[in-house]
Amino acid sequence: xxxxxxxxxxxxxxxxxxxxxxxxxxxxxxxxxxxxxxxxxxxxxxxxxxxxxxxxxxxxxxxxxxxxxxxxxxxxxxxxxxxxxxxxxxxxxxxxxxxxxxxxxxxxxxxxxxxxxx
Numbered sequence: 001x002x003x004x005x006x007x008x009x010x011x012x013x014x015x016x017x018x019x020x021x022x023x024x025x026x027x028x029x030x031x032x033x034x035x036x037x038x039x040x041x042x043x044x045x046x047x048x049x050x051x052x053x054x055x056x057x058x059x060x061x062x063x064x065x066x067x068x069x070x071x072x073x074x075x076x077x078x079x080x081x082x083x084x085x086x087x088x089x090x091x092x093x094x095x096x097x098x099x100x101x102x103x104x105x106x107x108x109x110x111x112x113x114x115x116x117x118x
Contacts, residue, residue, distance in 0.1 A: 001090055001112075005062070007075065007082040009034060012057040017048040031080045058084035 013020035013036035022045060026033040037045040051057070054075035062073045062084055073086040090105035094114035102117045 001088045002085045003088055004078070004083045004085045007054065007057065007084055009051070009082065011061075012051045012054060012082075013048070015057050015060060016051060016053065020048055021045070029080075031077060031082060054082060062086065 009023040010020070013023045017036050017038065019038040020036040021039045022037040023034055024037060025031065026035060035050055036048045038048055040046050055073070058073045058075045073084055076083055076085050078085075090107075090112050091103065094103040094105045095101055098114060100116070103114045104117060105112050105114055107113075
C-alpha cells in the first residue's frame, strides 16, 4: 500500500534550476522528455536541461524520519504521470489510531483490519 501525489514538475525544475520558469515535454507522448526552461527575453526561452533528481525533489517535499538517505519516498512514473510515492506501514496506522502498541494490521477481503496481539 502506498501514498502518492503527482509531482509539480515546474517546482521540481525550480529545485534544480533557480531561474526555471517553465517545464515542457519535447514529446507530449513521452513523460521522460521533459525540459526546464529559463526566460531569455520577452519572446524567447532557453533550455536548462531535464530534472535529474526527481526522487530528491520528493524527499524535499515529503521528508520522512531520519536523514534523506533513509527516506523511503521515491519518484515513480505511473502511466504518463510522475508521482512521489511512499509505502504505508498499515500496522503503524493501527497503533497510532488506537494508541495501542499490541495492534497489527491484516488485509482480509480487500479491506484492512486492526487486530490485537495477545
